[in-house]
Amino acid sequence: MQKLELPAHETAILTRLVGPPSPGLSRVAAEGILALRFGQTDKDRMDVLAAKARAGTLTSDEQREVEAYSRVSSLLGVLKSKARRALKRRHTNGKAKVV
DSSP states (O other): OOOOOOOHHHHHHHHHHTSSOOTTSOHHHHHHHHTOOOOHHHHHHHHHHHHHHHHTOOOHHHHHHHHHHHHHHHHHHHHHHHHHHHHHHTEETTEEOOO
16 A cells, blocks of 8 residues: 655644653553554455555545545554553653653
């Protein structure tokens, strides 16, 4: 699946979303975010769309669907990054840190 470059305003919004770590993300919330995955139906659909893109046979509706998957995937990546940073902050030298 091709990577889609986000428009400047979307990039700015996402940057603010994952900006400086905030103490508000709990361990449970961070672990929940890290557990988020695309289901098999979506994975299969992305594979179909990727094959059609390689073959040059995407319709305009399918292209918009590819772009939607790309944006959702980017958002998920940003959220997971924030979750990993929140968990990392909570541990120092292997010992849990009270936050």
